Amino acid sequence: MILFCFPKSTDRFYFLIVIISEYIMASVDYQSMEHNKAILRCLREDNTVYKELKVCARDASVHDRIYCLIGNHWQGLEELGDCIGRNTKLRDLKLYMDLTNHEIYQEDDDEYDGDPYEAVPESDPRMKQTVLFCKGLATNTSIQSLHVHAPGGNIFGLLDPFFRNNSKLKELDISST
Numbered sequence: 001m002i003l004f005c006f007p008k009s010t011d012r013f014y015f016l017i018v019i020i021s022e023y024i025m026a027s028v029d030y031q032s033m034e035h036n037k038a039i040l041r042c043l044r045e046d047n048t049v050y051k052e053l054k055v056c057a058r059d060a061s062v063h064d065r066i067y068c069l070i071g072n073h074w075q076g077l078e079e080l081g082d083c084i085g086r087n088t089k090l091r092d093l094k095l096y097m098d099l100t101n102h103e104i105y106q107e108d109d110d111e112y113d114g115d116p117y118e119a120v121p122e123s124d125p126r127m128k129q130t131v132l133f134c135k136g137l138a139t140n141t142s143i144q145s146l147h148v149h150a151p152g153g154n155i156f157g158l159l160d161p162f163f164r165n166n167s168k169l170k171e172l173d174i175s176s177t
Contacts (some may be wrong), residue, residue, distance in 0.1 A: 032068040036076055039067050043083035043090070052092035055080065056073035069097065077129035081136025084143075092145040097130060099153030127153065134158040138165055145171040 042050050055067045056079075067080060074077060101118050120127050129155060145153035146162075146169060148155055156174060163169065 002036075005007045008032070033076075036067055036080075039078060040083050043080075043087050046087055046089055048089050050087070050090055051085075051091060052094075054094040056094075056096035074126050074129040076086070078132035078136065081133035083136070085136040085139035087140065090140070090142055093143050094147040095150065095155075097126075097148075097150045097153070097155070099127060099130065099155070100151050101161065131158060135161065138162045141166050141168060144168050147171075147173040149175045151175075 017018070039050065039053070043053075053067060055069065057069050069077065085094070099120050101120060122131075130150075134155075137159070140162065143166060146159075148159070
């Protein structure tokens, strides 16, 4: 890491902090992407290692059973849905997906004029990835326990095909707050 000192200039100091924080976030994203690839590989191979899986926003401490949603577009979520749909070993799935504008809202953002808790539109990349994820998930018949926390989206409607196809589902917990 390179450290610069700019005396009497808070703007330059702030700029340096932004560069360092973006570098750290890029490093965490890279680690998360590699971790996600390993999870996809195991799910695709129908490996018995993954009987439970948690899908959530970026987590600095990557846990072996957590698939991290990366970036503002949640790249890879469609592939995850396809892999889960084909998997026969997964029993417990927990989804934490914020489908509101809260994720892109920042308190110090003077230009943002929308409601941070308003649902994202269907054209939002996160919503598009979520719809594609649910299409893949709909073909899964092994999940027995599903916990969904998805404020802002009509996740129950998106999961309807999954409910129809999966006769093994015993536990369902859906929260939208």
